Amino acid sequence: MRFVSCTLAAVAALIAAPAAADTLVDNVDGITVNESGDVVRFTGLVFDDDGKVRELLKRGDDRPTDVDFALDGEGRVMLPGMIDAHAHVMGIGFGALLLDLSDTNSLEEALTKIDQFAKDNPGRPWILGRGWNQEKWGLGRFPTAEELDAIISDRPVWLQRVDGHASWANSKAIEVAGVTAANDDPVGGRIIRKAGSRAPAGVFIDAAEALVNKVVPEPRPEDRDAALAKAQEILLNNGITAVADMGTSIQDWQTFRRSGDRGALNVRIMSYATDGDTMELIAGPGPTPWLYDDKLRMGGIKLYLDGALGSRGAILKEPYADEPQTRGLPLMTPAQLRNTMSRAALDNFQTAIHAIGDAANSDVLLAIQELSDTYTGDRRWRIEHAQVVDPAELAEFGKHGVIASMQPLHQTSDRTMAEARLGPDRLEGAYAWRSVLRVGGKLAFGSDAPVEPTDAFAGFAVAISRTDANGQPFGGWLPSETVSREAALKAFTSDAAYAGFADGHFGRLIAGERADFLLVDRDPMLASPSAIRETEILQVWVGGKRMR
């Protein structure tokens, strides 16, 4: 057990706790989703030595006399640990260890930061980073290799765009990769060319990123271990005690297991493999059992049906409003999608399908309808992002147990861009959270970190307000698609667990589920959206052990 110093008394004594010691955390203002799906209040929680909730206590209930430790919550708000239903765990860690350009507001600011990072890291053979966004910079075009060359020409520089669907190289990186004017665009990708020429300009979109990625040195196992440790630290600091990892490679999985094997896996990971072969290699003939006391499970596969709106990779039914010659780049054919889903479902694996554009969502919904005849039972088909849905098809989210795994923060980040890409007439089914609930669908909320910050409280604030950190736009963007505070809590806790087949294991503070909880300084059911964003996380407990 690991305990950090804290304001609660008696915690130090727990280190030498005898077996089968039960603990009461009393005097809290507790909030959780219960067995019936209702948000309920409590004032005390008892958990056992296995780290599972034994019982909840309400004001006036007799306190049990058979517990070994009683901790005073000092009236703090207790919440279930937040669950991020869509993130990239290793990406969070690697991202945190790399150059981060997500806070830059202009090309010049970014170049200054890149220059400083290179000077600070003279030993790194490649300068790797992420987070740039030419839209946010107001550049009106992609940045170029030459702009990077002016500051670094002797080492390769390779910087991923904020949405992960494009990357920016300097000339050295392009040279090492051997990409020249002779390279055609790969299927599903695009090489941005210099004006009036076929020479690569510096930015590589979607499948074209692989041309450079393939020469970037692979991280060593110790780099991966460091990245996972960093990712767990970031998640726990944000009150996130469980996460769905969307696109686990065999290397990622081995890193998770190394951490689990040495007792260092502190965040619960619901894992979805990058592809069918990897899923089979990791899990075998069916999903793995829950490993390490409900800390890790490989449950299914993550598929990409299209790209992102920002890079115009998302596939749309009608052309992009701001680039009428394209409707996006499909990454799988309908037959490939169905075959891969079938293969997974046959072995009782879950499928989580990235679908951003309305054409992609349309195809996934149709595939689910077709497959549901054959693969009956509790399938929990997941659609990841579900950003732009044809309003005529929204009702399909209420059928076949579909789960819409959506990311509130994307709505605020994408708002202006989405309006440009889609035009004013196609926004009705965009980021349509309440519509999903209205037709009877299930919502699971996440961050898509490292694309967005791992900030579930900011996500909660957006979910109930459709406004950004500055309160913009006033009154909220398409505010009819906000959800209630209760729905936001469910989507970030119990339903995020349900979406990963983790109900019964964690996600709610109910008897038999893991005692994963937070003590925070304010009540998200009462505070204003801007106040919720400022929530201070005082303590984080996972499985009855204090982690922060």
Place this chain on the structure above:
Amino acid sequence: MRFVSCTLAAVAALIAAPAAADTLVDNVDGITVNESGDVVRFTGLVFDDDGKVRELLKRGDDRPTDVDFALDGEGRVMLPGMIDAHAHVMGIGFGALLLDLSDTNSLEEALTKIDQFAKDNPGRPWILGRGWNQEKWGLGRFPTAEELDAIISDRPVWLQRVDGHASWANSKAIEVAGVTAANDDPVGGRIIRKAGSRAPAGVFIDAAEALVNKVVPEPRPEDRDAALAKAQEILLNNGITAVADMGTSIQDWQTFRRSGDRGALNVRIMSYATDGDTMELIAGPGPTPWLYDDKLRMGGIKLYLDGALGSRGAILKEPYADEPQTRGLPLMTPAQLRNTMSRAALDNFQTAIHAIGDAANSDVLLAIQELSDTYTGDRRWRIEHAQVVDPAELAEFGKHGVIASMQPLHQTSDRTMAEARLGPDRLEGAYAWRSVLRVGGKLAFGSDAPVEPTDAFAGFAVAISRTDANGQPFGGWLPSETVSREAALKAFTSDAAYAGFADGHFGRLIAGERADFLLVDRDPMLASPSAIRETEILQVWVGGKRMR
């Protein structure tokens, strides 16, 4: 806990045993290697609820009164579980599920058996088998594709030779693989050609086997799980409670973990990866911890420096006596060997190097000498097989902590063939077990199963006699290289564990190591070699749990 019906009283009661229950197995004729490396006797053994030995008792010692269960060994001989220091775990399982030709004594007998197997398995797309040996058949040449075509022409047939260094295909398999007269021999391999032609004749040696192997359908995860279960059953039936797996692929490893994750790993596996990338993928920045209560650990890498004597792949200092134009096929350059050993040693991985011919052993010994300056400490460099050693270099086995991992049964199987390959003047350093001990080297004994049967008692009998199952040759082959019964026991138990860095975990019945033991019907320290081969294994216990 799993208990099978047995002659000992009170076992059924253990199923509902309380925590921290100690067990006394009394009235046994116990034999083990002790902490000092001596073979000692005892009459009672106490193990705790973790499955670890608490104490040994001698005749006349007071019996502890604080144990919860007392079992009567009825005077049976108790031995430590046998450890196979070199086997191919998945190969044992797959081999047992495939057509086995190892008992055939002629080509005609083999063809009859193949025909019957194909008729018994109409649904199998490929007829896969192993175990043929044209030497044993007295064929004087390799068998041909045409001989197989005469019985099966509509399905591919692909049959591995007994030593795993050659395979025999029918024409359908060659056609599916697309191998024609146009194919050159690959590096490190040979396509046997039809007389006076370049057309493939049917047999593919060493690296050339890959030409067909690449089109054999991969086993599914459930096939792998079945093979591992079968391998464990075979090992336990033979009294083998731990094994070094020589050449673990990532698929093998995942199969081991699936078994461990569901509590079905009953044989302890000391795992050595097939190559450096796989080792890094499986274990990360260093060896894994012992997993599943000392059931599994990835500790190093298995390298092949040459092939086998039978297929003339072993590399010799002078040409083969029976094929003077060849000295064998080196599979790594000296630089590759040293680089790979360095890479492993840098991260504290162990290296186990397959070296059969005297040239191969010479190179490994030299490499170890060179690397020992840099990689000091407890390295336990392993040489696998060490079959033919230049007598002038035998003393090197006493230096740098080298471990000779040798397989007694190979000596009896190879005797006639080795005499033909080497001629009479090069046998002095062949299968030279006692010489290794004489110069101060460590011996670890194994089977190389499925190349040889997983029969440690037969191996023990050969180790002390240098005679085969028929007692041939009378007086033993090069009998000065027999070892004592004590040395044989050590090489099949404590030193086989030591060779896998498992000392302190298992291999001896001493306090703190795992209670892995056998009850058998005779005393291998007293019985004749032929009687030892007939040892009846009455009970097999692993970690204090009865497995058989």
